[in-house]
Amino acid sequence: AQRVTQPEKLLSVFKGAPVELKCNYSYSGSPELFWYVQYSRQRLQLLLRHISRESIKGFTADLNKGETSFHLKKPFAQEEDSAMYYCALSGSGGSYIPTFGRGTSLIVHP
Amino acid sequence: DAGVTQSPTHLIKTRGQQVTLRCSPKSGHDTVSWYQQALGQGPQFIFQYYEEEERQRGNFPDRFSGHQFPNYSSELNVNALLLGDSALYLCASSASRQPQHFGDGTRLSIL
Numbered sequence: 001a002q003r004v005t006q007p008e009k010l011l012s013v014f015k016g017a018p019v020e021l022k023c024n025y026s027y028s029g030s031p032e033l034f035w036y037v038q039y040s041r042q043r044l045q046l047l048l049r050h051i052s053r054e055s056i057k058g059f060t061a062d063l064n065k066g067e068t069s070f071h072l073k074k075p076f077a078q079e080e081d082s083a084m085y086y087c088a089l090s091g092s093g094g095s096y097i098p099t100f101g102r103g104t105s106l107i108v109h110p
Numbered sequence: 111d112a113g114v115t116q117s118p119t120h121l122i123k124t125r126g127q128q129v130t131l132r133c134s135p136k137s138g139h140d141t142v143s144w145y146q147q148a149l150g151q152g153p154q155f156i157f158q159y160y161e162e163e164e165r166q167r168g169n170f171p172d173r174f175s176g177h178q179f180p181n182y183s184s185e186l187n188v189n190a191l192l193l194g195d196s197a198l199y200l201c202a203s204s205a206s207r208q209p210q211h212f213g214d215g216t217r218l219s220i221l
Contacts, residue, residue: 044212100152
């Protein structure tokens with residue numbers, strides 16, 4: 001069974017500090033990993049996918065198959081990064097049916 | 111394009127009743143998925159519809175059923191409502207294997 005674990009319910013940092021939101025997964029095959037974000041009063045939206053290997057809004061995430069992790073990082077947090085972040089996994093070869101973690105609330109203080 | 115639209119935004123029902131939630135996908139999308147999001151949890155996959163058929167289903171009882179219409183819009187039906195069905199119900203649409211776009215959700219409260 002596939003599972004996504006986000007160990008932190010809440011992460012609080014100051015503006016300009018580095019931020020790392022942790023995500024660990026369990027999956028027997030080759031997974032596809034995603035980070036979704038939900039800003040206050042907005043709908044859930046895709047932030048980035050591991051296969052794209054891109055940086056979005058300064059965030060990056062590297063898939064570490066050895067540690068089964070897909071941590072989201074940003075070197076200098078901004079107040080507008082405050083949001084709910086969800087890590088999600090889907091099995092490769094199928095349709096995009098992600099299994100979501102419970103989410104981490106990121107608060108960036110001025 | 112308004113993106114994915116869901117109706118109603120809020121709904122209050124009592125135990126044992128039945129409810130129908132509606133979703134219109136983003137323009138150009140042909141696949142609709144439904145999720146249940148309980149308070150403090152991530153979205154949990156209910157099922158996905160493509161070409162008017164249920165293509166995949168998550169671990170939800172048969173009380174949860176759905177439908178997709180020729181215009182790709184979709185309905186989620188829940189029968190014999192339980193208190194535990196209280197949640198935010200999210201609809202997401204996609205095209206082919208592209209990432210999903212989510213709606214704002216319907217907040218369902220069971221009394």
